[in-house]
Amino acid sequence: MNILVTLNSNYIKPLRVMLNSLMINNPKEKFDVYIMHSSLTDKDLNYINQILEDKGHSLHEIAVKDEYFSDAPVVMHYSKEMYYRLLAVKFLPTDLDKILYLDPDILIINSIEKLYNLEMDDCLYAAAYHDRAAVNGINRLRLKPYGIDEYYNSGVLLYNLKLQRKEIDEKEIFDFVEKNKNSLILPDQDILNALYSKSIKPINEILYNYDPRYYNYYKLMSNGKYNLDYIIYNSSIIHFCGKQKPWKKGYSGRFHSLYKHYERLALE
Secondary structure (H helix, E strand, O other): OEEEEEOOHHHHHHHHHHHHHHHHOOOOOOOEEEEEEOOOOHHHHHHHHHHHHOOOOEEEEEEOOHHHHOOOOOOOOOOHHHHOOOOHHHOOOOOOOEEEEEOOOEEEOOOOHHHHOOOOOOOOEEEOEOOOHHHHHHHHHHOHHHOOOOOEOOOEEEEEHHHHHHHOOHHHHHHHHHHHOOOOOOHHHHHHHHHHHHHEEEOOHHHHOEOHHHHHHHHHHOOOOOOHHHHHHHOOEEEOOOOOOOOOOOOOOOOHHHHHHHHHHHHO
16 A cells, blocks of 8 residues: 655654554555655654564655745745645656555554545545535635535545546646635645545545544434444544644543554554
8 A cells, every 4th residue: 555644853753653553453454655755854764664664564755855846835834845745646656546645643543445445436536524514614615716515634635646647737736826825724725625626536534534523523413323432443544633632732632542542552
């Protein structure tokens, strides 16, 4: 399986936990992990490589030179690194047809085989949208000129690289940001939805992009089906969205103890 991560050094420790959870719960898989970055040190890369190499997996570095996006417009406190996951197809090896992007603030608690082997049809991506009327309504309104039906989360993305090489236009992305830089809230996610939402295949958010902040909502809306047991035994990906992260002091959200369990395992 091909896995893509884009990050800077601030996310090295969460990445360690995510990768270990991925390997623990997919023991039969061989992973090729592509790290796309512009600032990681040799020490950072050696550390990540050791995590993977010790268990028979491979690290592939994709270093993006600062000058490559020197003319790209940026938004507020977001850097040009926001383009990395959107333009990854330009940097990945041309013999890859598929890759799964994962944010570092994720736990993999069951197999991702079904997700990875999903038939992509004629879609550029597969992703989950969080099915809450208020969230989707606000984002549809914000991006009204682009006629989006759902607002997809960019933390878990399955790429159809073969089609993206034909369809993804760097200039179109840069022009969109330049035109909308004063109204973008989550830049990479807004770009993804505005330009490509009609070519995104929806995946089940409960199984592949579960947001623990909404545990009570999911449970209520499913008449109790999506309880703790269901998530533990069925969900593959728990995504700790938002500003509060389980590796930080003071976190008190759902599944904190589960995260700390995998954090401990990552240190062994």
